[in-house]
Amino acid sequence: MEELILILIAASITNNFVLTYFLGICPFIGVSNKIDSAIGLGMATTFVMTMAATVTWLIYYYILVPYNLVFLQYVTFILVIASFVQFVEMFIRKVSPALYKALGIFLPLITTNCAILGLTLFMVLRNYTFLESVVFGLGAGVGFTLALVIMAGIREELAFADIPEALQGTGITLIIAGMLALAFMGFGGIISG
Amino acid sequence: MIKDFIKGLWRENPIFVQVLGMCPTLAVTTKALFGFSMGMATTFVVVSSGVVISAIRKFVPEQVRIPMFTVIIATFVTAADYFLKANFFQISKALGPYVPLIVVNCIILGRAEAFASKHGVLRSFLDALGMGVGFTCALIILGSVREILGAGTIFGYRIMWAHFTNWIVMVLPAGAFITLGLLVGIFNVADKKIKAKKQKAQG
Numbered sequence: 001m002e003e004l005i006l007i008l009i010a011a012s013i014t015n016n017f018v019l020t021y022f023l024g025i026c027p028f029i030g031v032s033n034k035i036d037s038a039i040g041l042g043m044a045t046t047f048v049m050t051m052a053a054t055v056t057w058l059i060y061y062y063i064l065v066p067y068n069l070v071f072l073q074y075v076t077f078i079l080v081i082a083s084f085v086q087f088v089e090m091f092i093r094k095v096s097p098a099l100y101k102a103l104g105i106f107l108p109l110i111t112t113n114c115a116i117l118g119l120t121l122f123m124v125l126r127n128y129t130f131l132e133s134v135v136f137g138l139g140a141g142v143g144f145t146l147a148l149v150i151m152a153g154i155r156e157e158l159a160f161a162d163i164p165e166a167l168q169g170t171g172i173t174l175i176i177a178g179m180l181a182l183a184f185m186g187f188g189g190i191i192s193g
Numbered sequence: 194m195i196k197d198f199i200k201g202l203w204r205e206n207p208i209f210v211q212v213l214g215m216c217p218t219l220a221v222t223t224k225a226l227f228g229f230s231m232g233m234a235t236t237f238v239v240v241s242s243g244v245v246i247s248a249i250r251k252f253v254p255e256q257v258r259i260p261m262f263t264v265i266i267a268t269f270v271t272a273a274d275y276f277l278k279a280n281f282f283q284i285s286k287a288l289g290p291y292v293p294l295i296v297v298n299c300i301i302l303g304r305a306e307a308f309a310s311k312h313g314v315l316r317s318f319l320d321a322l323g324m325g326v327g328f329t330c331a332l333i334i335l336g337s338v339r340e341i342l343g344a345g346t347i348f349g350y351r352i353m354w355a356h357f358t359n360w361i362v363m364v365l366p367a368g369a370f371i372t373l374g375l376l377v378g379i380f381n382v383a384d385k386k387i388k389a390k391k392q393k394a395q396g
Contacts, residue, residue, distance in 0.1 A: 020366050025215035026299055071275075074293050075267040082260060111263075114216040114297045121290040166381040170212050171374045178370030185365070 011139030024115030038152035046141025053137030201323025228336030232329025243321030
């Protein structure tokens with residue numbers, strides 16, 4: 001049990017996917033304009049991450065490894081993720097057309113969100129058990145949502161700030177992300193200490 | 194023709210202008226060498242997948258093109274990954290999961306969708322090569338800045354004075370974000386100056 005909690009905290013805070021592994025930067029910069037859409041996208045991504053971790057674990061250890069098909073790993077993983085995203089897209093369109101519209105192109109782009117493929121790769125690299133993988137997926141999703149929402153909150157305020165012209169948009173977002181990364185390093189003591 | 198190649202270097206530079214492919218850009222550029230290797234691997238994938246996609250573009254039904262492209266890209270990435278593992282094991286180890294993550298590098302799918310699926314093989318080849326080279330250059334610049342300030346070396350050669358205190362922050366994630374943010378700013382200023390000069394020359 002203790003192991004699982006450690007994995008959850010590590011994945012969501014101390015080794016936050018966005019701020020320490022640089023995974024999922026595209027939506028992090030693209031969708032972090034408004035808090036509402038940040039929460040929506042964060043939840044959709046969390047769902048896809050948890051499900052992707054679950055399914056790819058089963059496929060990897062029950063199909064790819066026994067039949068010596070590990071070289072198909074990347075192709076299989078990306079197909080699993082793509083189908084889940086398709087599923088989530090249909091679901092959101094049905095349940096909340098407003099959110100669907102707000103997320104726009106970034107919804108299908110969850111497929112190419114490196115955080116999700118990265119998650120499945122880390123899962124295999126670290127030899128997680130089934131339960132650990134599911135928790136890892138959940139934690140990573142929560143961490144992603146957290147980073148996205150904090151960023152959106154800051155950027156909503158930033159709209160009123162006086163920023164040098166050349167840094168507007170991407171530049172300042174990246175610099176703020178750097179400061180957030182520094183701040184998140186402060187959490188490092190929770191686990192190792 | 195030449196324009197297809199040139200535009201990836203500056204005007205549509207994948208990192209500084211389009212801000213695509215951020216994950217590997219930020220993650221592997223603690224050293225110039227890693228940036229270079231990642232750039233080369235990505236260039237290989239974007240060029241070969243661009244050529245293949247452009248060659249088969251007339252046979253692929255519209256609805257299934259994205260999954261098709263993704264599978265083609267994933268195949269080339271697997272090849273690149275195995276090649277690195279076999280020949281440059283140290284680099285492959287250092288890059289870790291960021292080599293397979295080339296699959297989801299938006300630059301590659303972006304070029305496939307925006308260019309290779311609409312143009313002939315030769316033009317797609319040049320376009321992809323330009324993007325790959327532009328990406329590699331940006332990675333080398335970012336990697337060099339971080340390596341010089343963070344470790345006092347470039348490509349492993351020491352260039353800073355002996356008592357130089359390493360800026361540890363440059364090697365940490367925070368340094369990556371801040372350096373890239375500032376580089377994007379510098380790029381914007383330079384771009385604006387060039388444009389103004391051009392306008393002056395014309396007008």
